[in-house]
Amino acid sequence: MAAGAASGGSATTDTYKEARTWLLLPAWVTLTILALAPVFMMLIYSFLTKEFRGGVIWEFSLSAYDQFFFDRGLFGDEAPKIEWTYVTIFWRSIWQAGAATLLSLVIGFPTAYFIATRSESMRPVWVFLITIPYWVNLLIRTVSMKFLLRDQGPLNDFLINIGLIDSPLHIVNTNFAVQLGLFYSYLPFMVLPIYAAVERYNFALSEAAADLYASKWTTLRRVLLPAVKPGVFAGCILVFVPSMGSFLAPDLLGGAKNFMIGSLIEEQFKGNAGNWPFGAAASMILLTMVLIILMFSARQQAKADKAGG
Amino acid sequence: MSDKVNIAIDVRDAVKRYGDFTALKKISLSIMDNEFFTLLGPSGCGKTTLLRMIAGFEAVTEGAIYLYGDEIENLPPNKRPVNTVFQNYALFPHMTILDNVAFGLEMRGKSKSEARTKAGEMLELVQLSQFSARKPSQLSGGQQQRVALARALAPQPKVLLLDEPLSALDLKLRKAMQLELKHLQRETGITFIFVTHDQEEALTMSDRIAVMSAGELQQLGAPTDIYERPHNMFVADFIGETNLLEVSVDGIENGRATCHLGGGHELTCNAVEGVGIGSTVHMSIRPERLYMSETPVETEGLHGRIKENIFVGTDITTIVQLDEGPDFVVRTSNSDRGNKRIFEPGVEMFVNMELGAARLLVD
Numbered sequence: 001m002a003a004g005a006a007s008g009g010s011a012t013t014d015t016y017k018e019a020r021t022w023l024l025l026p027a028w029v030t031l032t033i034l035a036l037a038p039v040f041m042m043l044i045y046s047f048l049t050k051e052f053r054g055g056v057i058w059e060f061s062l063s064a065y066d067q068f069f070f071d072r073g074l075f076g077d078e079a080p081k082i083e084w085t086y087v088t089i090f091w092r093s094i095w096q097a098g099a100a101t102l103l104s105l106v107i108g109f110p111t112a113y114f115i116a117t118r119s120e121s122m123r124p125v126w127v128f129l130i131t132i133p134y135w136v137n138l139l140i141r142t143v144s145m146k147f148l149l150r151d152q153g154p155l156n157d158f159l160i161n162i163g164l165i166d167s168p169l170h171i172v173n174t175n176f177a178v179q180l181g182l183f184y185s186y187l188p189f190m191v192l193p194i195y196a197a198v199e200r201y202n203f204a205l206s207e208a209a210a211d212l213y214a215s216k217w218t219t220l221r222r223v224l225l226p227a228v229k230p231g232v233f234a235g236c237i238l239v240f241v242p243s244m245g246s247f248l249a250p251d252l253l254g255g256a257k258n259f260m261i262g263s264l265i266e267e268q269f270k271g272n273a274g275n276w277p278f279g280a281a282a283s284m285i286l287l288t289m290v291l292i293i294l295m296f297s298a299r300q301q302a303k304a305d306k307a308g309g
Numbered sequence: 310m311s312d313k314v315n316i317a318i319d320v321r322d323a324v325k326r327y328g329d330f331t332a333l334k335k336i337s338l339s340i341m342d343n344e345f346f347t348l349l350g351p352s353g354c355g356k357t358t359l360l361r362m363i364a365g366f367e368a369v370t371e372g373a374i375y376l377y378g379d380e381i382e383n384l385p386p387n388k389r390p391v392n393t394v395f396q397n398y399a400l401f402p403h404m405t406i407l408d409n410v411a412f413g414l415e416m417r418g419k420s421k422s423e424a425r426t427k428a429g430e431m432l433e434l435v436q437l438s439q440f441s442a443r444k445p446s447q448l449s450g451g452q453q454q455r456v457a458l459a460r461a462l463a464p465q466p467k468v469l470l471l472d473e474p475l476s477a478l479d480l481k482l483r484k485a486m487q488l489e490l491k492h493l494q495r496e497t498g499i500t501f502i503f504v505t506h507d508q509e510e511a512l513t514m515s516d517r518i519a520v521m522s523a524g525e526l527q528q529l530g531a532p533t534d535i536y537e538r539p540h541n542m543f544v545a546d547f548i549g550e551t552n553l554l555e556v557s558v559d560g561i562e563n564g565r566a567t568c569h570l571g572g573g574h575e576l577t578c579n580a581v582e583g584v585g586i587g588s589t590v591h592m593s594i595r596p597e598r599l600y601m602s603e604t605p606v607e608t609e610g611l612h613g614r615i616k617e618n619i620f621v622g623t624d625i626t627t628i629v630q631l632d633e634g635p636d637f638v639v640r641t642s643n644s645d646r647g648n649k650r651i652f653e654p655g656v657e658m659f660v661n662m663e664l665g666a667a668r669l670l671v672d
């Protein structure tokens with residue numbers, strides 16, 4: 001049988017290759033139009049000169065990047081100093097997205113584990129229940145969250161009524177509110193990949209660990225987590241990346257002090273006050289940062305795998 | 310008290326129910342220290358459930374389990390000094406072979422280096438030292454099997470539980486592993502409880518066998534007991550090949566029972582407790598205990614005609630039709646061809662057996 005496959009090999013491989021090229025064509029076209037072209041356009045725009053009422057003048061310029069990193073005074077004629085404003089916004093975005101990811105992981109992992117350990121017939125029901133809130137528009141959900149969390153909102157009313165607190169907690173317009181908003185926006189992206197990983201997990205491994213005198217906690221840490229790590233990794237990326245560029249939750253729940261990079265970019269393209277090249281440059285910087293973070297974590301993951309956990 | 314110490318595992322009136330379904334119906338059995346004990350039965354008979362109850366993976370609905378005199382049925386698995394070799398090995402895929410074997414030792418409080426040294430010795434015992442840095446997926450099924458064994462033996466459990474550990478291996482490897490397991494058990498002196506549905510495997514390896522069916526214990530005894538003196542129809546049929554015949558017991562005298570098997574054929578065999586005169590029961594006769602001759606050797610030679618001879622390597626299986634009676638299967642070993650005769654199909658002859666070859670069964 002092996003000999004037969006080898007002798008007839010080259011001809012079939014060629015036809016197969018050709019067929020594959022044609023069959024993959026739609027995917028390539030879609031990717032080019034929807035992913036590569038917009039990024040490429042953004043890249044070009046970030047190197048153009050701004051038009052004052054929005055839009056661009058087709059003239060090469062580095063001023064968008066310059067404005068991001070350097071402060072040359074009000075009229076642009078002073079010696080360049082490092083501009084901290086945008087870097088700070090950037091740093092805050094990373095931090096907020098990271099906190100939201102951690103929160104999603106802490107809540108999402110047990111949820112995913114719970115669903116994956118239900119009977120086979122109940123699992124789709126639980127997954128369905130998880131996704132129901134996401135049928136409602138994100139904007140409406142975020143606004144509702146603001147109403148729930150505000151000083152005179154139901155949450156504070158409830159906490160005061162049961163006597164846990166005397167005066168309302170100020171949650172809205174804090175970093176924490178933004179983290180909550182991001183967490184709530186992207187939680188299913190954490191739950192679903194982890195659920196998929198835990199569902200494939202061989203629970204005999206947990207039994208083997210318990211049989212070999214491991215406590216529940218040790219079993220989780222040394223056996224379950226390493227086995228479902230790819231799912232956890234995917235979940236973290238799927239929450240972290242959109243959180244980084246999100247602007248709804250920071251705008252509505254964070255107020256002016258908790259500005260994130262997504263809001264900064266959004267403003268550059270809104271109305272007449274915008275600066276398209278600057279917005280494009282900030283987008284490219286965001287994209288670069290996210291890519292660096294992803295590549296870094298992927299390398300860490302590969303290293304850990306090689307070391308053998 | 311000393312009696313108690315010799316009992317490794319004592320299962321008393323253990324019941325397991327899943328909702329309305331009863332998987333185990335009040336099982337009691339004692340497994341001795343240093344014993345190679347096998348739970349044998351078809352799938353769904355409750356043997357794996359019982360093993361998992363001893364390991365601690367299944368709760369006991371009713372009854373108790375003792376390990377060297379200590380009641381253990383309420384302890385979680387990580388608090389029981391027994392280890393399991395799982396059916397599909399359940400090796401930790403992200404750990405090396407060495408770390409897999411060291412895991413249990415580490416969990417029992419050994420330092421990492423100490424655990425690894427001991428694990429290395431265990432791998433030597435199963436002849437896998439050269440693979441210690443590999444991951445389980447890089448090993449063959451037989452090698453993974455031996456790693457699972459080393460991992461379970463490393464913490465020196467008081468009892469080793471083996472859940473159909475050889476079922477995923479091919480025949481040749483399985484035969485080799487059967488012997489290896491038996492030797493390991495003798496060398497380590499650890500009590501082995503082995504679960505299998507393969508009666509040949511059970512007969513080869515065990516000191517004692519518990520035959521189970523439908524959540525009940527059918528017979529418990531040494532392999533020869535179970536094979537030669539099956540207690541009931543299920544055991545006779547499940548263990549080995551046999552001629553199962555319906556007979557009526559006409560008389561019992563001096564411990565001998567005279568039985569009729571239709572067509573005017575008569576047989577004498579040892580009487581059995583629980584089978585009285587006038588009862589209609591089944592009789593089991595192993596095919597290799599029968600032989601054929603031209604004239605009856607004893608008075609009760611059964612007259613019949615050869616239907617077919619089937620060559621099966623080591624043996625020849627002959628199917629005989631008795632006059633107006635049932636079909637008989639006779640097996641003649643090829644090494645016995647000098648003493649025992651084979652007849653051509655269609656030839657008339659007599660089927661003979663010694664007293665004791667036929668066994669009456671309590672249905």
